[in-house]
Amino acid sequence: MRVMMSGGGTGGHIYPAVTIVRAMERLGPCEILFVGTQQGLEADIIPKEGFRLELITVKGFERRLSWANIKNLCSTAGSVWRSMQLIREFKPDIVIGTGGYVCGPVLLAASLLRVPTMIQEQNVIPGITNRILARFVDKIAVGYQEAVQHFSPGSQKKILVSGNPIRSEVMTATREEGVAALQLSAHKRTVLISGGSRGARSINQAMLSVHRHFVGREDIQLLHVTGQSEYNNIVGNLKKYGIDEKNSGNIIIKPYLYNMPQALACSDLAIFRAGAIGLAELTARGIPAILVPYPYAAENHQEYNARAVEHSGAAVVIRDNELNGDKLIAVIEQIMGNTAVLSDMAVASKALGRPEAAVEIARAAVNLAAGKHS
Structure with missing residues (x-):
């Protein structure tokens, strides 16, 4: 099978694309071609993943349905034409988009050439590109049931509620491996704190008080991922308070x-932003969470993601502008100090998890390419 994949700009669009094609490769032989832009992270990530990458030039869309976006589609006719060239040369059996404005011309070109098409939307609030493309593509896979209502009525019959694709190693890693790799105590409950690959200053600042409160505790250990730019500042500030993390225990x-x-395999509670893929990994492992949505995400989609998880009983949401050390300490104590609460949240998280999402999406793509309806 020949698969053309488009998704770019951020890791939140790129890694789901990689996960889906890995799942398709496990189902049968595949030849893969990614299409992206030079400006997006895909220009660095995709070649390192071992896939061929072709680049096109695309302008971004406004984050709402507007005439300006229609005009922008017209003005990027060159990228649609280039995408059509690539499709004619590669002859894909299916074209899949996972979000980001690069998907616009690629999926539109595939639709015009009557190649089977699918998009995958990770968030509760769909991105503008996917909302536009929903009218043209053959299949829409969504990460959340709540996302369905945000597509047009005519598009909803194409929707598969699959959950979001996660890396297979998220499910295969064991607690014992995590404890050994990260030099943790096997006898303490672990709180994993991460604001994403670049960190989150508001979470890091609140964690200064959390570290001071929990330092030396025999029942809880804190695994705090600061992001590269914040690491020295956090470690330096803790030293001012007399805390040497290497000797804290x-x-x-x-x-x-x-x-x-x-890290996920040995975590009992997570303090995270609310990116769709991070939440998919947490719920696949059944990890309760304290979620602090990134307040500047497009259309505030992280808060919608977080509220969906909170509504199911798997998380507590703290808005970024309400976050401080005292509040975070109180919520951690409330959850970690009550075994029943922690257990109930873990069960709710596990119930939300869709560890087979990538396989489900891959099978739907294979069926679509073969002309079958699923």
């Missing part, structure tokens, strides 16, 4: 984690 601070699947 229960505080581990990292600038970045390359083995996040192992």
